[in-house]
Every structure is written in structure tokens, then in C-alpha cells.
Amino acid sequence: MALAAMAGVMLMQFGLVYAQMEAVESRRSTELLQGEAELLAQMSPEHLEYVIRRRATDDLRLIINSAGLFDAGHALIAGDLHTWPKGLLADGKPHNIEIYPEEGAAYPLRLLAVTLPDHTILVLGRSFHLLAEQKFMLRHAMLVAAVPTFLFALFLGVALSHRALSRVKEMHEAIDRIMAGDIHERLPANRERDDLERLAGSVNRMLDRLEHLMDGMRAVGNDIAHDLRTPLSRVRAKLERAQSGERDPEQLEAAIGRAVDDLDQCLGIITALLRIAEIENSRRMAGFAQVRLRALMDDVFDLYEPIAEMEDKKLQALPSAAEGLVWGDRHLLIELLANLVDNAIKFTPEGGSIVLDVQQKDDAILLVVTDTGTGIAPEERQNVLSRFYRSDKSRHVPGSGLGLSLVCAIAHLHDASVKIESGPNGRGTCFSIAFPALVPA
Amino acid sequence: MSEDDTLPPFLEGRTVLLIEDDGRIAEEIVGELTGRGFNVHHEETGNAGLDAALRGEADVMVVDRLLPGCDGLSVIETMRQQGIRAPVLVLSALSAVDDRVTGLKAGGDDYLTKPFAMEELVARIEALLRRPDDTRNTRLRAGPLEMDLIERRVWRDGREIDLLPREFRLLEYLMRRPSQVLTRSMLLEDVWQYRFIPRTNLVDVHIGKLRRKVDAPGEEPLIQSIRGTGFQLRVSD
Numbered sequence: 001m002a003l004a005a006m007a008g009v010m011l012m013q014f015g016l017v018y019a020q021m022e023a024v025e026s027r028r029s030t031e032l033l034q035g036e037a038e039l040l041a042q043m044s045p046e047h048l049e050y051v052i053r054r055r056a057t058d059d060l061r062l063i064i065n066s067a068g069l070f071d072a073g074h075a076l077i078a079g080d081l082h083t084w085p086k087g088l089l090a091d092g093k094p095h096n097i098e099i100y101p102e103e104g105a106a107y108p109l110r111l112l113a114v115t116l117p118d119h120t121i122l123v124l125g126r127s128f129h130l131l132a133e134q135k136f137m138l139r140h141a142m143l144v145a146a147v148p149t150f151l152f153a154l155f156l157g158v159a160l161s162h163r164a165l166s167r168v169k170e171m172h173e174a175i176d177r178i179m180a181g182d183i184h185e186r187l188p189a190n191r192e193r194d195d196l197e198r199l200a201g202s203v204n205r206m207l208d209r210l211e212h213l214m215d216g217m218r219a220v221g222n223d224i225a226h227d228l229r230t231p232l233s234r235v236r237a238k239l240e241r242a243q244s245g246e247r248d249p250e251q252l253e254a255a256i257g258r259a260v261d262d263l264d265q266c267l268g269i270i271t272a273l274l275r276i277a278e279i280e281n282s283r284r285m286a287g288f289a290q291v292r293l294r295a296l297m298d299d300v301f302d303l304y305e306p307i308a309e310m311e312d313k314k315l316q317a318l319p320s321a322a323e324g325l326v327w328g329d330r331h332l333l334i335e336l337l338a339n340l341v342d343n344a345i346k347f348t349p350e351g352g353s354i355v356l357d358v359q360q361k362d363d364a365i366l367l368v369v370t371d372t373g374t375g376i377a378p379e380e381r382q383n384v385l386s387r388f389y390r391s392d393k394s395r396h397v398p399g400s401g402l403g404l405s406l407v408c409a410i411a412h413l414h415d416a417s418v419k420i421e422s423g424p425n426g427r428g429t430c431f432s433i434a435f436p437a438l439v440p441a
Numbered sequence: 442m443s444e445d446d447t448l449p450p451f452l453e454g455r456t457v458l459l460i461e462d463d464g465r466i467a468e469e470i471v472g473e474l475t476g477r478g479f480n481v482h483h484e485e486t487g488n489a490g491l492d493a494a495l496r497g498e499a500d501v502m503v504v505d506r507l508l509p510g511c512d513g514l515s516v517i518e519t520m521r522q523q524g525i526r527a528p529v530l531v532l533s534a535l536s537a538v539d540d541r542v543t544g545l546k547a548g549g550d551d552y553l554t555k556p557f558a559m560e561e562l563v564a565r566i567e568a569l570l571r572r573p574d575d576t577r578n579t580r581l582r583a584g585p586l587e588m589d590l591i592e593r594r595v596w597r598d599g600r601e602i603d604l605l606p607r608e609f610r611l612l613e614y615l616m617r618r619p620s621q622v623l624t625r626s627m628l629l630e631d632v633w634q635y636r637f638i639p640r641t642n643l644v645d646v647h648i649g650k651l652r653r654k655v656d657a658p659g660e661e662p663l664i665q666s667i668r669g670t671g672f673q674l675r676v677s678d
Contacts, residue, residue, distance in 0.1 A: 257668065257669065260669060267556060275637065287542070299633070302607050303633055303635065303643060303647075304643070306643075306646045306647055306649075306650050307642070307643055307646045310646055310649075331635075331636055331637075334635055335636075335637045338635070338637075342640060
């Protein structure tokens with residue numbers, strides 16, 4: 001295919017050179033004939049006749065191959081053209097005419113005839129042998145050139161494609177290694193100088209991202225394993241002890257009760273994880289409707305107030321709260337706020353306070369939970385939203401460690417953003433969830 | 442099994458139709474319910490379950506959402522079209538956001554997500570078998586308690602109890618279901634309309650506050666905790 005295209009290009013090139021050469025030669029011979037005829041016409045008739053007779057030894061012969069001086073009746077006066085060339089017009093323009101000599105084969109000549117003032121006619125002819133020679137040379141050159149050109153092109157093609165193929169092969173091998181489990185492997189991209197390397201660069205960046213995500217998942221997997229193993233080993237130890245030792249029914253019942261509590265904790269973790277996955281995968285918003293965040297806040301306040309009071313913490317729902325009309329799933333939004341409030345109560349020391357508020361800010365509705373608790377260091381704020389993250393100081397607080405991930409998942413489903421800041425005077429924590437406001441129709 | 446686990450006499454021998462394809466779960470449920478005095482009929486497939494339901498022997502049904510060959514919900518729908526009114530508890534491994542709603546729309550009366558505690562299942566079956574006292578009466582009575590729903594006032598043996606609105610709502614729910622075991626999640630779902638709440642001791646705190654007002658020192662305690670299960674308003678009729 002490539003070879004055929006190359007041969008075509010070569011032929012076309014030679015064809016053009018050929019045509020160009022012919023045109024140049026034709027123009028040159030016309031100019032020569034006309035120039036010579038003009039020069040000769042200025043001579044006296046006697047001198048001209050002499051010149052024509054002598055032209056056999058003149059250098060004229062090199063340029064003008066044939067010459068003849070004819071009278072008005074086309075009879076030869078002098079020269080080497082024996083007869084008047086058939087069909088020649090004495091119009092001073094070049095004509096290509098076949099000449100039939102007395103002996104030998106016919107040959108073409110470019111002839112030009114001029115009528116002189118004494119009514120004699122000067123005929124000058126130039127043969128095509130120069131052109132023929134040039135054409136022959138060109139054809140020869142083409143044939144001679146074709147073979148090495150083809151060979152060179154072939155060599156170059158093979159070399160280049162071999163290089164490209166070997167790069168593709170390297171990529172295939174790298175991909176095979178990645179698929180075999182070596183996720184740190186990358187495609188050869190060097191400095192991304194061409195398309196192939198840029199593509200490899202893109203694939204590498206994708207692999208970086210995937211590896212990062214996989215690391216995250218692996219960390220989550222490890223955390224799940226840890227968080228489940230602790231209560232499960234406690235259950236095991238308790239049951240084992242109950243089986244081997246104490247037979248007192250009351251103690252046995254207490255041991256079983258504690259084992260059930262530990263198992264409930266495990267189930268709680270699993271349920272929360274499934275719940276997050278379920279919300280994250282949910283693209284259906286069938287349950288969405290208009291929700292008034294203020295009413296929702298009052299409900300959650302109502303549910304949590306007794307427990308805050310019991311733990312000697314002050315839970316407050318600001319009476320100045322905006323109505324906060326948003327588009328969402330009421331049950332999920334309650335879950336979101338309940339998790340935030342639960343979290344705030346957990347991390348607020350006795351005597352502290354938790355304030356709930358709904359604010360309208362431009363075209364956003366903010367649901368704000370502020371506490372006077374331990375606070376979250378700025379560098380930890382992103383981490384607390386990820387699964388199972390607990391800062392060191394919260395290790396002792398019971399819980400699945402999934403509450404805030406759940407908050408994030410629900411907020412995400414509602415196109416809402418989660419922001420963590422310091423509370424007033426730089427103490428405590430302020431969670432604000434910004435929902436797009438719903439304009440009442 | 443403690444004395445708390447015995448059924449009230451009127452539930453003894455009532456028939457539960459269980460349609461569940463998972464053999465081990467079914468075995469657990471059958472064992473538990475039989476042990477408590479229920480008469481249990483177990484079917485593994487939707488079609489067999491539907492036939493059993495259409496014979497009309499069941500007082501209450503427990504139907505798994507995902508059955509081989511057909512959806513548990515279509516069994517309920519077909520059965521309802523045929524005029525079977527027995528209450529149905531739908532079991533599901535899914536807890537998808539709107540799954541519960543579709544379950545109830547199809548004709549289910551309650552919905553329970555796996556995994557669940559056996560006490561939860563039994564309490565809900567019991568709740569389905571008792572019709573709550575939904576009378577239009579504006580006065581409710583349960584043992585020594587009397588409640589005026591119009592004036593929002595409550596008395597115990599003539600002593601008026603001062604309740605917050607949320608405490609009033611909780612006590613009304615209890616008084617409509619006297620002597621019935623109510624689990625924490627039943628209370629959350631029915632009194633507060635909440636489903637997923639991070640900690641269930643929230644309910645205990647509310648009950649605790651209510652109990653301190655209802656059961657004055659020296660009075661016989663009416664609001665009882667049932668370990669591992671929930672609460673009960675214990676009154677003798």
C-alpha cells in the first residue's frame with residue numbers, strides 16, 4: 001500500500017519534469033530559430049546564399065541543424081534541404097514537420113520559413129535529437145533512481161514501524177504487568193513528545209488516581225476489619241468463659257447480654273456501611289419533595305433535647321431560623337441532621353452547648369450546627385469526613401466512626417456542600433451544610 | 442426463655458404463614474415463633490406461599506421480599522386482589538431509600554430490614570395481630586391512666602400529670618397499645634416517624650422522662666423496660 005503510493009508519487013514527479021523539459025526545449029528552439037532567421041535575413045542575398053552554402057562547415061550547424069534557401073516557386077537555391085518540406089507555411093512561425101530525405105528514414109524537424117525582401121524563402125530547421133537525448137537520460141535516471149529510492153523507503157518504513165511497534169509492545173507488557181497485580185507499574189511516557197506518549201501520560205494519570213482510590217478502599221477495608229475484630233473477639237472471649245466456667249444463671253445471662261451488645265455494635269457498623277453505599281449508589285430521587293428545614297430542625301431538636309439535658313449539655317434551636325425550603329428526602333435529611341447533632345453532643349463536654357440554625361444566604365440555604373466541644377484541627381477537617389476517620393482524641397468515644405461519612409453521602413445526594421469551621425471565638429466546631437435554595441413555584 | 446416471652450393467651454395458637462426461601466433464617470424464625478406458642482406454616486416459594494395464603498388459614502403473614510421465581514411484593518398484591526386481609530410483615534435484605542415505601546404500597550402492613558433481632562420480629566407480629574385502639578373516642582383509658590385527647594390532659598387515679606407535647610404523644614401511643622411489647626425502633630418509626638437514628642438509647646431517655654412523671658414514687662410502675670427488646674405499658678384489665 002505504502003509502496004504503491006510511493007511509486008505513484010515518483011511517477012508523477014517524473015511526468016511533471018518530463019513535460020516541463022519538453023516545454024522548455026520547444027520554447028528554446030523557437031527562440032533560436034527566430035533569432036537566427038532574423039540575423040540571416042539582414043544579409044544581402046548574395047552573402048546569404050554563400051552562408052547557406054557554407055553552413056556545412058559553419059558553427060551554425062550546431063544550433064541550426066538544417067537550412068535551405070528557396071525561390072518563390074519553392075525550388076531549392078542552396079542548402080541541405082533538398083525539397084520544400086511538405087505543408088510548410090512561410091509565416092515565420094515554427095512548425096513540426098516530417099522530412100523525407102532521398103535516402104534513409106524520415107525524421108521530424110522543427111522548421112521555420114521566412115520570406116525575404118527579394119521573394120526568396122529562407123527555411124531553418126532544428127532537429128529534436130537533443131530533446132530525445134534528454135528524454136532518454138531522464139528515463140534512464142528514473143529507472144536508476146527508482147531502485148535505491150524504493151529500497152531506502154522500504155528500509156526507513158520498516159525501521160520506523162519497528163520502533164513504533166516496539167513502543168506499543170512495551171506498553172502492552174506494562175499493561176500486562178498492571179493487570180497481573182503490579183499497580184505501581186506505569187506506561188513508558190517519557191516527556192510526552194508525541195501523541196502516543198501523551199496518551200500513555202493520560203493513562204498513567206488515570207492509574208495514579210485509581211491507585212489512590214484503591215489505597216483509600218484498602219484503608220477502609222483494614223479499618224472495617226479492625227473495628228469489627230475488637231467487639232467480635234470480646235464476644236468470643238465472653239462466650240468461651242461462659243461455656244467453661246460460671247454456671248450461675250444470672251451471670252450467664254449477663255454475659256449473654258454483653259455479647260449481644262457487642263454483636264449489635266458489629267451489626268451497627270455493617271448497617272451504616274451498607275447504608276452509605278446505598279445512598280452513594282442511589283441516583284433515584286423518587287422520595288424527593290419540598291422539605292422545610294426549619295420544621296425538620298425543630299423535630300430533631302425535640303428528639304435530642306432530653307438526651308442533651310440528661311448529659312448536662314444545652315441543645316438550642318435558634319428561634320430566628322429561616323424557613324429553609326429545599327428539595328430533598330425528609331427521612332434522609334433527618335438522618336443527616338440527627339448524625340450532626342449526635343456527633344456534636346458526643347464531642348461537647350458537660351456544660352457545653354450545641355446550637356442549631358437555618359440561614360438563608362443569597363441563593364443557598366445553610367443548615368448550621370455549632371458546638372462548644374473539642375473542635376477539629378484545620379488539617380483534620382477533610383479527614384473527618386472520610387470513612388472511619390477518628391482523631392486520636394476521639395478514640396475513646398464509642399460509635400461506628402461512620403456518622404460524618406453518612407452526612408457527606410446524604411449531602412452529596414442533595415447537591416449540598418459540607419463545610420467545617422471553628423466555632424465562635426475559635427473554639428468548638430461549626431458544621432454548615434449549604435443546600436441550593438428552592439424557589440417556591 | 443423467661444416469663445416475659447410467653448404469649449398473652451389470646452395470641453396462643455394463632456397461625457403465622459412464613460414465606461421465606463433462606464432455609465437457615467426460616468428455621469430460626471419457625472423455631473422462635475413455635476417456641477412462643479404460635480402455629481407456624483412455612484413455604485419456600487412465592488407460588489406455594491400464595492396458594493397457602495389464598496386458603497385463608499393465616500392470621501398473619503411474614504413474607505420475604507426476594508423469593509426465587511417471583512417478587513414477594515407481587516404475592517402480596519395478588520393476595521390482596523383476592524380479598525385476603527391478613528396483615529403482612531415484609532422482610533427484606535434491601536433497605537433502599539424508597540424500598541420500604543414500595544413494600545407498604547404493595548399491601549404490606551409493616552417492613553423489617555434484615556438483619557433483625559428475633560424480639561423485634563415477634564414484637565411486630567404481635568403488634569400486627571392486635572389492632573391498636575384507634576377509636577375515635579376523645580378519652581382513652583388504660584389501667585389507672587385516663588387521657589383527654591381534646592384538652593390534651595392526663596390523669597393517673599385522679600392525679601393530673603403535666604406532660605410536654607412530645608411526652609403526651611408518646612404516652613398516647615403506649616395507651617393505645619396496653620400490655621404490648623414495643624421495640625425502640627417501633628417507637629422511633631411510629632411516634633417520631635424516624636427510621637435511621639444513630640443511637641437507640643434516645644428512646645430510653647424519652648421513656649425515662651415520661652416514666653418519672655407517670656410513675657410517682659410509691660406507685661406501681663406502669664412503664665416497664667423489657668431487656669433486649671423495648672418497653673411495655675403494663676396494666677391489668
